[in-house]
């Protein structure tokens with residue numbers, strides 16, 4: 193089908209597609225049109241990676257908008273939100289506006305009411321529903337990208353519940369679900385009352401195979417000789433072989449450390465294939481990478497990049513990731529060694545994909561377990577760039593003949609698994625039941641069960657009564673922790689006011705379930721109720737003002753913070769720290785004889801200590817070394833801590849705790865990575881932790897000091913005239929010019945005139961919070 197034949201789109205849309213090189217529809221796209229995607233029909237499209245699913249989404253959204261509607265595009269990862277937004281921004285040429293919203297789970301983002309297309313993560317959409325964003329009821333089309341992630345234990349339930357809620361809010365909503373090829377696409381389509389396009393079609397040939405000995409054996413029976421020379425590794429031979437014909441490789445491995453090691457090893461292969469021009473460009477790219485952050489990871493990455501290879505994993509800073517992805521797409525980088533996170537959607541195809549590790553460490557199994565077929569197929573699907581490569585090749589590695597047969601059976605010939613709902617897992621249900629009650633989606637137990645009946649879980653479960661019994665357990669937990677209460681019922685209430693699950697189950701339908709004020713706060717804050725319970729209990733259990741470490745360890749204990757693991761030998765080290773600082777920790781410590789609980793407690797202490805070290809102004813690179821984490825991990829922990837401490841502050845206010853200020857201070861310190869005395873200075877835009885420390889050392893302690901200080905001292909502390917001027921201006925100094933000013937070292941008083949011994953930090957103006965930069969990162 194030619195794009196000119198498409199009807200119901202804005203006049204400029206067709207020419208836009210043509211400019212993108214889309215002249216005629218791919219078969220799955222044509223099938224979607226036939227299924228009515230342009231007329232508002234629901235659709236599940238289960239199509240291989242890189243086979244034009246975005247175009248199907250575009251057709252649905254643009255036709256909905258042309259009919260006067262509004263569309264929402266749900267992405268699984270934040271990193272993908274900005275990528276999709278950039279892609280859809282091109283529609284502005286024909287009058288379609290686009291907005292993106294991620295993070296900040298407390299805002300309803302009202303400005304989005306005026307946008308035609310909104311891109312958001314499933315967590316953000318869930319929070320928008322909870323916070324009652326008005327514009328949600330204006331939606332006429334929702335697209336859910338990578339919908340097979342409903343199977344994901346930690347994030348799947350949110351997507352599942354969010355889709356069910358959106359569909360309940362707007363019964364006429366068009367739902368378009370985009371999925372990788374999965375075992376039960378028809379079941380997903382039934383659940384969403386949708387038509388189904390389920391196909392293996394790909395725009396570019398994919399040959400899957402297994403390398404063993406000196407040959408690559410493909411699924412179509414053909415072979416290709418790829419000899420392994422001397423002590424060379426199989427993957428090195430495969431990379432070299434494809435480079436010889438101008439192709440790039442993507443190597444998937446099981447861990448971050450393996451990704452870094454593989455990139456380092458394989459860079460000795462890629463470096464041999466570089467031209468002089470490429471070397472120059474790669475050296476410039478390496479400098480850009482070093483500029484992003486001053487850490488070992490950054491340096492290691494730059495060293496690989498100079499040689500034409502890179503690693504890619506979730507521990508990288510996002511700037512690192514996009515530099516690497518762009519250079520790989522531009523064919524400047526010849527190889528990426530990645531963990532599977534990349535396969536989830538970032539568009540980085542390569543001529544040859546090598547799935548080196550097909551087992552991964554699974555803590556719940558206590559050992560290495562094989563990856564799901566679905567995941568391996570997604571990695572393999574990254575092979576082949578339409579228009580650039582003649583075909584794509586995806587390769588697994590076998591050590592022996594039997595190995596090879598196993599890999600063919602396990603992955604090459606195998607069908608991907610079915611998507612199974614994970615909603616019945618308790619943390620998921622706990623969170624979503626509270627949210628469903630708090631946002632008024634359900635007001636009675638029956639209403640709640642009716643709503644849950646709309647989920648994929650309900651359509652898949654064969655165990656009768658299971659959903660009901662877990663729901664009752666959850667209701668009991670929520671009530672015991674004072675997050676919900678029942679109204680309009682007296683008969684079955686016991687004298688203690690507490691209601692058992694049986695009583696709840698048997699209660700008449702007139703009984704209203706309501707969130708308490710605390711419950712509303714928890715739901716609005718987007719916390720797991722168990723995290724909230726832990727924080728509330730921790731704050732209530734102390735008579736002394738909590739220290740920063742106390743606050744940090746408390747939030748590190750919650751299920752919303754991924755703790756650092758204890759490495760071997762570290763239990764003793766942290767047990768020692770625990771005894772030293774036990775009095776600072778909030779809540780009831782488990783006894784050291786309760787092995788698992790005690791170890792969790794120490795792991796939280798380790799995470800808390802990392803945050804304390806950061807807030808004590810320790811160098812980023814020392815922390816990443818000491819805790820053996822990447823700069824992206826440190827950033828992630830700091831972000832999560834900021835969010836959880838912000839939530840803890842709201843909870844403290846809610847329960848009338850006297851420790852609100854202590855929590856706020858702990859939060860501000862972790863946000864900026866500074867000791868208490870620098871908090872005012874980092875409130876100035878352009879002043880990060882390092883500059884604040886330099887100013888303070890020169891005796892300049894507050895924004896007010898900067899307004900009256902001797903300019904020479906400011907210049908001496910900050911170096912750089914331009915920086916000094918900008919910062920003085922941001923601090924509100926009338927004449928920030930540094931013309932003719934000479935550097936002076938501070939006299940410890942910062943050249944500040946302190947009339948009559950008045951304190952230097954007279955609060956004549958609130959420092960502008962939230963504008964400070966983390967530029968030192």
Ligand code: ADP
Nearest residue numbers: 213214215216217218241242243244245246247
């Ligand atoms: P998916 O979302 O399925 O992983 P994309 O939608 O990103 O894949 O499509 C992969 C590439 O194919 C994109 O570069 C896109 O522009 C291109 N493409 C999509 N549809 C067509 C088409 N009908 N003709 C030519 N190119 C297309």
